[in-house]
Amino acid sequence: MLRMQPFTAHYPTTLDDVTALLDAHGASAMICAGGTDVVPNLKHELFAPEHVIHLAHVHGLHGITEHSDKITIGSTTTIDAIASNNLLQTHAPGLCDAASHVAGPQLRRMGTLGGNLCLDTRCLYYNQTYFWREALGFCLKKDGTTCHVTQTGKRCVAASSNDTATMLICLDAKVDLVAKSGLRTLSLIDFYKADGMKNNVLSPGELLLRVHVPKADSTIKRLEGFAKLRHRSSIDYPMLSVGVRFDVDDDLQIKNARATLNALAAKPKVIQTDWLTGIRLDEATINQLADYTYARCTPLTNICDDPDWRKEMVRVYMKRACQNALARLEARA
Amino acid sequence: MTSEHGVGKRQRKIDGLDKATGRTQYADDIALPGMLHAKIKRSTRAHAHILSIDCTKALAIPGVYAVVTGEEMPVKYGVIPWTKDEYPLCVSKVRYIGDAVAAVAAIDEETANQALKAIHVVYEDLPAVFNPGENPDSKVNEKAKVDNITKHVALTFGDVDQALQDSDVVVDNTFVFSNTTHTPIEPHCAIGDYNARGMLTVTSSTQVPHYLHRALAEVLELPENHIRVIQPAVGGAFGGKSEPFDLEFIVAKLSMKTGRPVKCLYTREEVFYAHRGRHPMRMHFRCGASKDGRIKAVKSKIDIDGGAYASFGMITAFYAGQLLTGPVGFDSYAFDATRYYTNKPACGPKRGHGSVQPRFALEVHLDMIAEKLGLDPIELRKRNAVPEGSVTVNGMQVGSLGLAECLDAVANASEWYARKGKLGFGRGLGVASSMYISGTNYPVYPNEMPQCAVQVKVDRSGRVTLFCGASDIGQGSNSVLAYIACEELGVELDDVCVVTSDTDLTPVDLGAYSSRVTLMMGIAAKEACREIRMKVEVASEIPLGPPFSKGERQQAFRAAEAKFGALCATGNYRTTPRGGDYKGGTIGASPAYSCTAHIADVSVDIDTGFIKVNKIWVAHDCGKAINPILAEGQIEGSTYMGAAEVNLEEMVYGDDEVRRGMLVGPSLLDYRIPTSMDTPPIQAMIVEKPDDNGPYGAKEAGEGPLHSTIPAIANAIYDAVGIRLFELPFSPNKVLRALQEKERAH
Numbered sequence A: 001m002l003r004m005q006p007f008t009a010h011y012p013t014t015l016d017d018v019t020a021l022l023d024a025h026g027a028s029a030m031i032c033a034g035g036t037d038v039v040p041n042l043k044h045e046l047f048a049p050e051h052v053i054h055l056a057h058v059h060g061l062h063g064i065t066e067h068s069d070k071i072t073i074g075s076t077t078t079i080d081a082i083a084s085n086n087l088l089q090t091h092a093p094g095l096c097d098a099a100s101h102v103a104g105p106q107l108r109r110m111g112t113l114g115g116n117l118c119l120d121t122r123c124l125y126y127n128q129t130y131f132w133r134e135a136l137g138f139c140l141k142k143d144g145t146t147c148h149v150t151q152t153g154k155r156c157v158a159a160s161s162n163d164t165a166t167m168l169i170c171l172d173a174k175v176d177l178v179a180k181s182g183l184r185t186l187s188l189i190d191f192y193k194a195d196g197m198k199n200n201v202l203s204p205g206e207l208l209l210r211v212h213v214p215k216a217d218s219t220i221k222r223l224e225g226f227a228k229l230r231h232r233s234s235i236d237y238p239m240l241s242v243g244v245r246f247d248v249d250d251d252l253q254i255k256n257a258r259a260t261l262n263a264l265a266a267k268p269k270v271i272q273t274d275w276l277t278g279i280r281l282d283e284a285t286i287n288q289l290a291d292y293t294y295a296r297c298t299p300l301t302n303i304c305d306d307p308d309w310r311k312e313m314v315r316v317y318m319k320r321a322c323q324n325a326l327a328r329l330e331a332r333a
Numbered sequence B: 001m002t003s004e005h006g007v008g009k010r011q012r013k014i015d016g017l018d019k020a021t022g023r024t025q026y027a028d029d030i031a032l033p034g035m036l037h038a039k040i041k042r043s044t045r046a047h048a049h050i051l052s053i054d055c056t057k058a059l060a061i062p063g064v065y066a067v068v069t070g071e072e073m074p075v076k077y078g079v080i081p082w083t084k085d086e087y088p089l090c091v092s093k094v095r096y097i098g099d100a101v102a103a104v105a106a107i108d109e110e111t112a113n114q115a116l117k118a119i120h121v122v123y124e125d126l127p128a129v130f131n132p133g134e135n136p137d138s139k140v141n142e143k144a145k146v147d148n149i150t151k152h153v154a155l156t157f158g159d160v161d162q163a164l165q166d167s168d169v170v171v172d173n174t175f176v177f178s179n180t181t182h183t184p185i186e187p188h189c190a191i192g193d194y195n196a197r198g199m200l201t202v203t204s205s206t207q208v209p210h211y212l213h214r215a216l217a218e219v220l221e222l223p224e225n226h227i228r229v230i231q232p233a234v235g236g237a238f239g240g241k242s243e244p245f246d247l248e249f250i251v252a253k254l255s256m257k258t259g260r261p262v263k264c265l266y267t268r269e270e271v272f273y274a275h276r277g278r279h280p281m282r283m284h285f286r287c288g289a290s291k292d293g294r295i296k297a298v299k300s301k302i303d304i305d306g307g308a309y310a311s312f313g314m315i316t317a318f319y320a321g322q323l324l325t326g327p328v329g330f331d332s333y334a335f336d337a338t339r340y341y342t343n344k345p346a347c348g349p350k351r352g353h354g355s356v357q358p359r360f361a362l363e364v365h366l367d368m369i370a371e372k373l374g375l376d377p378i379e380l381r382k383r384n385a386v387p388e389g390s391v392t393v394n395g396m397q398v399g400s401l402g403l404a405e406c407l408d409a410v411a412n413a414s415e416w417y418a419r420k421g422k423l424g425f426g427r428g429l430g431v432a433s434s435m436y437i438s439g440t441n442y443p444v445y446p447n448e449m450p451q452c453a454v455q456v457k458v459d460r461s462g463r464v465t466l467f468c469g470a471s472d473i474g475q476g477s478n479s480v481l482a483y484i485a486c487e488e489l490g491v492e493l494d495d496v497c498v499v500t501s502d503t504d505l506t507p508v509d510l511g512a513y514s515s516r517v518t519l520m521m522g523i524a525a526k527e528a529c530r531e532i533r534m535k536v537e538v539a540s541e542i543p544l545g546p547p548f549s550k551g552e553r554q555q556a557f558r559a560a561e562a563k564f565g566a567l568c569a570t571g572n573y574r575t576t577p578r579g580g581d582y583k584g585g586t587i588g589a590s591p592a593y594s595c596t597a598h599i600a601d602v603s604v605d606i607d608t609g610f611i612k613v614n615k616i617w618v619a620h621d622c623g624k625a626i627n628p629i630l631a632e633g634q635i636e637g638s639t640y641m642g643a644a645e646v647n648l649e650e651m652v653y654g655d656d657e658v659r660r661g662m663l664v665g666p667s668l669l670d671y672r673i674p675t676s677m678d679t680p681p682i683q684a685m686i687v688e689k690p691d692d693n694g695p696y697g698a699k700e701a702g703e704g705p706l707h708s709t710i711p712a713i714a715n716a717i718y719d720a721v722g723i724r725l726f727e728l729p730f731s732p733n734k735v736l737r738a739l740q741e742k743e744r745a746h
């Protein structure tokens, strides 16, 4: 078995203790929620924290609550709890669907939403043991100087691989970040940046506290669809994760739409959808959106060795996500 | 012939409860007082001279007890006596990324890891060889006499070229089988314990304790009678633990150096480097048939990518040809197979050693011939069935062989005749068949001694103990011993104790490979039990066996002990000469041959290229199922493993500049074994055509039922969407491209 390097473990029980610890240890500290990403990464020696701060015993970080206009999810809520939550099944079924596609059952029971949204970016050249990376000659993101995907010494394009982010961005979710110095709220898409080295804006000392998912406006129907490309029907990270959301009226006229692709590069990719407003959601529109998306995506060799096939899958999975959204209409009826 | 509570009964395994409740001790569960932990420094170069190894910094780390390098064990080993070509730790050069260079024993694994990083190795790169035949001037392994060839075999039976010319239809294609590995869930683990009396005990998760015993003596230069090898419960092997590995010598040597027990547990990555999995093969096949559906000729040329060491490779080159001549027979046959050394982890025997690859090619060709002749593929196979009790074109003596019964079983269960070709575009059915050995008549090293022996001892209490060197690797051979004791002595399962695979306690068995254990151990066990039974029956004048109350039985045992002394007996299995009368004709010679047929129901997603196996029906003739549950388990497990090789599992090596020769993703995340969600429903059916050479008629069930899974799925894909795929695995990108090409061609 791979072993971890030594570190000091902390088990705080209050949020104040967490922020104090984060403040005290800064960049030498690492948060561990479910640990399903942290532990393998530590075993691969991708991080060498001196302090690991466990969130498992912290009060008040966990749970799903309903407000008049939104649903709030605490950061340590497990992926499994999200997938099976009744409130979310009613108000954000696409999110439940995305959550149910994360990893496998055991990992969903350990893994949390906060951990999923803060998941480290992934790459075939990076998520490997120290020995393997040493034989490779390392890479820019860790211990090396060159990116083997972009073939430069400047840019890392490791893939953002979290399935829930795909759908939450479509739902215009917001995140609360907290530090000793205070709280800030960002829309989820602005939480991410296009840098594979570290693809979010969390500063040392900061913690993702909760996620706000707006409810649908009662005057429209919000149709949410998710589709995921993976080799196996469980466990595997996405090679492509696609989310769509269409706000439609009774005649299926689109009032508002969102489309997001994940696992392509470091930042989830938002597809422009203004042009869909006013169009009817039907097979032709779906095909149009699929073609439009296809023309705007360039998969890399970061997580799959056949970018041409992956590009073709962009079209197919965009269609499937849309069809899943349409199917919700029938499910409602 | 079979009783209520012995042979033929559906019953539990004797070790099932302990495994299910977590009581079973595997090698890594063992902790000895004062035990140290070993880690192995591995090569980051594919092919290089070792200029120097500096261990001084490592030795200076507190908690590090010893370091060992190749010079300290400069004796080569190898499971086949003619191809000993590897050292426990590389001497002077490394041959693949992951090759073992040095090892450390330390107080714990963390300290050992730290020490590995402190060992400084200086390499001088050599031109590397990544594909068979490439770069012949750069010698991967000195054992190769010509170029980088481990073994070349060319055998011809009859006038194949003439027969091909005379054929009415000829099919000619090149097939590629990629690299797959065993992935036992238990990683290799070994503990060495050298005591003050000069006695070495090695406990290892091996499937060949006897071969390990011999190799330890040779490499460590110790007398064999100063070595004891113990194989505890093994968590899967599938051929991946069927020869000695670096760690077994390393823990022994480090224990000799430190005077403490030393354990080494591979990481998952190291299991991938140890490999010995399925050989990649590029196979050119040419097959001819007459109008009436008679297979007249089969001719193949096969290039085998062996990796850095020989392993069983010499045999692999033979098996690639020798094991193909049944259950569908042909009039003439020629094969020409060459195994090459390359700078990659060594390939070896994976479930269905050597023959799974060409079986894929041949069975797809049979499908193509059937189509060209307008014949049902099941009918084609039946017309060419090797008759029972006959000799194949290459001289293999076949006993029972239930080809027609297996084909009928899968055809009926799948409603083949009603559904084949009628499932619409995108879904189809495919059939294939195969035959496999139940052990080989020749031991790996030539000797006159039995291949297997069993001792039985009966206690006055009524308890029966069987001793045997055979390796239970999860397949249930320990339970088979117990069932035979129940059958022969009328005792109950809970009255039987089984002691196996400990060279101090048990008579030799050669190991769990070549599907030999049930047949050979079964005969030895039966013989030993029969002797006891005779004594008991003579002494007590009651015939043993049920119905027989516990009290009566104990009385009978006591009467026998009073008359004959302690009740002990031995049984042996010896092989007789068999096979073809030509050089190499003994390879592939088996006491008995099993037979399998598969039908697969497959859907193809034409937008993505993903294939989905909806169901597999498999019928296997194992002669006699000693316990049908275990036989079905083997049939299902084999089929699962074969199906995995169709579209998911592949050891991918980098072909870009930076990853040349590197295994891309040596982990269970990147090497994708199917989850339960990816596993089709499998209907396993047992066909029993008893063979005179097997115990109670039994033949093998552990490897044969893998073979025809793969071509059955390939043939079903053709039925579904009309594309022939010749290169495994059928990953979605390849399937999609083939579909697009077909579209363009129209």
Ligand SMILES: Cc1cc2nc3c(=O)[nH]c(=O)nc-3n(C[C@H](O)[C@H](O)[C@H](O)COP(=O)(O)OP(=O)(O)OC[C@H]3O[C@@H](n4cnc5c(N)ncnc54)[C@H](O)[C@@H]3O)c2cc1C
Residues within 6 Å of the ligand: A030, A031, A032, A033, A034, A035, A036, A037, A038, A039, A040, A075, A076, A079, A101, A102, A103, A104, A107, A110, A111, A112, A113, A114, A115, A116, A117, A118, A119, A120, A161, A162, A163, A164, A202, A206, A207, A208, A209, A235, A236, A237, A238, B669
């Ligand atoms: C085999 C395998 C397959 C997987 N497949 C998928 C998949 O298909 N899709 C997918 O999306 N994920 C997948 N994952 C990743 C992972 O399991 C999930 O993303 C999970 O939700 C992560 O949550 P966690 O609580 O375990 O995260 P952790 O491992 O605890 O943390 C992950 C990262 O987030 C940081 N972090 C955690 N919580 C917070 C917080 N509140 N504030 C700030 N930073 C925080 C940690 O420091 C760390 O960097 C897979 C993992 C494995 C091992």
Ligand code: SF4
Residues within 6 Å of the ligand: A122, A123, A124, A125, A126, A139, A140, A141, A142, A146, A147, A148, A149, A150, A155, A156, A157, A158, A196, A302
């Ligand atoms: S994208 Fe480049 S730098 Fe980033 S992890 Fe992959 S190889 Fe390394």
